[in-house]
Amino acid sequence: MSSTASFLASRPNVLPVLQATTITSLSIISGVSICLTAWVIPVIRTAREAQTQTTQFSLTIEKGWKYLHHFSQLQGASLATITYLVSQHPNPAIAAKWRIWAAALGIVAFAWPFERIAIFPVNDRVGEIGEEVKKGDEGRVGEVDGLLKEWGVKNVFRAALPLSAAVTGLYSLIF
Numbered sequence: 001m002s003s004t005a006s007f008l009a010s011r012p013n014v015l016p017v018l019q020a021t022t023i024t025s026l027s028i029i030s031g032v033s034i035c036l037t038a039w040v041i042p043v044i045r046t047a048r049e050a051q052t053q054t055t056q057f058s059l060t061i062e063k064g065w066k067y068l069h070h071f072s073q074l075q076g077a078s079l080a081t082i083t084y085l086v087s088q089h090p091n092p093a094i095a096a097k098w099r100i101w102a103a104a105l106g107i108v109a110f111a112w113p114f115e116r117i118a119i120f121p122v123n124d125r126v127g128e129i130g131e132e133v134k135k136g137d138e139g140r141v142g143e144v145d146g147l148l149k150e151w152g153v154k155n156v157f158r159a160a161l162p163l164s165a166a167v168t169g170l171y172s173l174i175f
Contacts, residue, residue: 005084005085005088006088006089006090008085008088014085015082015085015086015089018078018081018082018085019082019169019172019173021078022075022078022079022082022169023166023169023170023173024166025071025074025075025078026075026108026162026163026165026166026169027162027163027166029068029071029072029075029162030159030160030161030162030163030166031159032068033068033155033158033159033162034156034159036060036064036152036155036159037152037153037155037156037159040060041057041148041149041151041152041155043056044056044057044060044148045145045148045149048141049138049141050129050130050133050138050139050140050141050143050144051130051133051134051138053126053141053144053145053148054126054127054129054130054133054144055130057126057130057144057148057151058126058127058130061123072108072111072162075108075162075165076105076108076109079101079104079105079108079165079169080105082101082169083098083101083102083104083105084098086098086101086172097172100168100169100171100172101168101169101172103168104165104166104168104169104172105165107161107162107164107165107168108161108162108165110161111158111161111162114157114158114161115158118154118157118158119151119154119155119158122147122150122151122154123151125147126144126147126148126151129143129144129147
């Protein structure tokens with residue numbers, strides 16, 4: 001047992017503040033992601049030109065990568081830290097809950113392979129169509145619209161991952 005980890009885990013405010021902050025931020029990131037599917041994608045789909053759709057979608061993905069991606073990585077680090085600190089807690093009843101936090105970490109960790117397999121190919125295809133449209137191939141609205149629908153459905157699953165991790169962490173605190 002690390003004396004520093006044990007010291008931090010036993011401090012009255014450190015662990016609860018980290019847990020509450022992480023649960024809250026996981027909920028926020030899930031909410032933002034749901035907003036993309038429920039609000040942003042439907043607005044993009046109202047555009048009548050493929051170039052407008054692909055440009056708006058690409059800008060949305062660019063901003064998401066810039067802000068949400070790094071925020072998500074921070075959540076993984078926070079969950080790993082909580083898992084370790086809980087495992088080192090001097091109270092055995094609290095220390096036994098490390099597995100719950102490890103499960104939350106596992107849920108969040110699943111987002112990365114899911115994005116690579118399910119989300120990123122859609123992003124890439126919309127980007128390819130955007131390049132084709134710039135060269136004059138404008139009759140692609142139906143294809144782009146279908147890809148945006150597909151992205152929205154897959155994004156709901158992706159948004160459920162941080163929410164599930166937040167609920168898992170909350171379970172650890174309540175029970």
